Amino acid sequence: MKKIEKAKLNDLLARLAEASTLYLPVRKGGKVNFAKWTKDEEYCADELKTVKSAKDVFFPQSENIVSFKRESSKITILPKELPTDRTVIFGVRACDAKSFDILDSVFMSEPADSFYTARRNSAVIITTACSTPEETCFCGVFGIDPANPGADIQTWFVGEELFWEALSEKGKALTEELSDMLSDADEKEVEDEKSRISEITKQLPLNGLSLENFGGDKTNELFDAAQWEKLSQSCIGCGTCTFVCPTCQCYDIRDYDTGNDIRRYRCWDSCMYSDFTMCAHGTNRPTQLQRFRQRFMHKLVYFPANNNGEFSCVGCGRCVSSCPISMNIAKVIKSFGGDNK
C-alpha cells in the first residue's frame, strides 16, 4: 500500500500526463465527463458518476475507421492507424471498471476488434473507491464492491491523502515509475474506509434487487411477458439510457461523402432508435415495445446466455438518473418480481 497527499495529486497527474495520455473526470459546460487532462483542467474527484461512462476511451462514440480516395480511376484505401500510445484512465469507479470486462468479452473475443484491442492493451486503469454511493447505485446486485474497485491500480481518498494499491503487473510497473512521489502506507485507514463504504452500500435502496428471474435460459419465459407493454408505454425512444450506459456496445457503420473522399465511420447505435439494425427488409423492430424489450432482454437474458451467465449491467445507475421519463432497468427487474427488499 502506497499513498500521496491530496495536495500533491496534481503533480502526480502531471507526471502521468507526460508519459501517457491521461483521461479523468473533468467539468466542461457544467457537467463532468471523462476527458483528456491538461494542467488547466481540474480533476473532479468528488463527482461520483460522470454523465457518460469511461467507455469512450476504448470505444469512442464515433470514429473514422477507414477512408477511400479516388484519383482518376485509382481508388486508394487509407486505413486508420491503430493507436499505440499509452493511456492512463484515472478516477474510474468500480462499476465502470467492471464494464471494461464486459466490453472485453464483446470486442476482444475472436475476431477481435483491432481498434478496441489496441486501445485496451495500451491502457492502465486506475480506479477510485466510491466514498459517497448514491441512491441510484446498485452495483452490489452484480457482485461489484465499490470499496474494492479493482483494475490495474485501486485508490481510496481518505482525509487529506490518496491511498494507492497496485494490483496487476501493469499497475505495479506504473507504480514503480511513480515511486519517488508515493510513500509507503499503513493499511489500517484504508480498511476503515472500506468498512465505512460497506455500511453505506447496505443501505442503498436498490441494492436488494434480485436477478433470480433473469438469466440465459429465460428467453421463452420473458419474451412475451405481459409486463413489457406497461413498462415501455411511456418510453420516448431516445437513446439516453444506451449512451450513458457503460456496457452498451452496439454500433453502426456508415460512409460519409466529404466530396473529397469517403470516410467510413462507426458510431454508437441505440436499440431504442427506429433504424437500429435496419436491413433491406425494413421490419427490424417496428414498435417501441420491441425496441425497449430488446435493451433489457440483451442485458439480462441474451448476454448471459452467450457469456457464461454474466449480466451486461453493472448497476451504475446512470440510466436511473438520466431517463427523461424515469423508466429504467431497476424498475424492469422489479416488475418481474426482482424486488428483494
Add this chain to the structure above:
Amino acid sequence: MQKTAGLIKKRVLELLADGTVTKVLGWKEGDFIYDVTPASFLSAQEADGLVYSSFCGANLSKYLISECKALTEGKILALLKPCDTYSFNQLLTEHRIDRDKVYVIGVGCKGMLDIEKIKAMGIKGITKVIDNGKELDIKTIYGSKTCKREDALLEKCLCCKSKNFKAFDEIIDPEPETKEEKADRFAKVSELEAMTAEERYAFWQEQLSKCIRCNACRNVCPACSCMKCVFDNPVSGVSSKANTDSFEEKMFHIIRAFHVAGRCTDCGECSRVCPQNIPLHLLNRKFIKDINELYGEYQAGEEVGSRAPLADFTFDDAEPSVVNERGNS
C-alpha cells in the same frame, strides 16, 4: 400537494366509473419520490397506482398524439398543468390530436421541482423529498437535509407563463396568478446577444460539444411531431447518429430550433431532459424573442388556430433585409 393528489384520484375514479373517460394519462410511482413515470390507466383498479407530486414536471401533451390515434372508444383523461395546455393547444392547431377524444383536467401548479437542482446543491443519496410549500425536507442515506423550494424549481417554472389554463374541461386546485415578479425569460438571451460573435461562439461551442446525440430533446418535444424525422431517415443524406464533430451538434440543434420556431411554446422539456444540461431552451427563446420583436408579441399555444407569424403574411411584416441591419457583431 397531497391534497391535490387526493382530489385528482377522486375525480379520476369518478370519471372512469361514469364512463366519461376510458383511459387516464397520468403518473406512476417510482422508487425515490422524484422518479415518477408517465403512465396510462385503464380501470379503477389500475388507477390505484396513479400518483401526483411536485415532480410531475413532464409535459404529457405529446403522448396524446399516439393516444388519440390508438383510442377506439370513449375519451382519454389528461392531467395538464397550465403550461402543458399551451402545448396541447399547439398540437390541436397543428391537427395532431383530436379535441373530442381528450378530457382535460387542469391541475393547479405552484411550480415543479427539479431533482437535478437538488442534487447540484450537494445533497446526495436522496430517498425521499417532502414538499412543505416553502421548504423541502429531504431524506437521504446520509441524513436529513432541507432546501428552499424556490431554489429547486425547474427552469421553466422560474418564468412561469401563466397559472391560467388555456384549455380544460375541468380544473382541480387552481392557483391564483402570482403577483410576484417573474424572472425575465429573455434575460439570458439578451446576455448572449450582447456578447461578441467570438464569445457567443465559445459559449455554444462549450455547451453543444457536450451533446451525445441521444435525441431526448427531439423525442420529448411536443413541436417535434414529424412521423419520420429527417435525422432518422437514411436516404435524407443528413441522417446521423454520430457526434462526428462539433459542427454536427450545432447543425442538429440549430436546425431543430429553426424547425420549431413559431411553434415552440417554450415548455422547456428539451432542457429538462438533456442528460448533459445543455440550455437548449435558449435557442428557442432567441427565436421567440426575435419573432416578438419583428412581428409583434406572439405566444404559441395561447389559443387554438392562431396563425404563427412565420406561417402568416401581413403588409407590416419585417422585410428580409432586416437581417442585415440586426446584430452583425
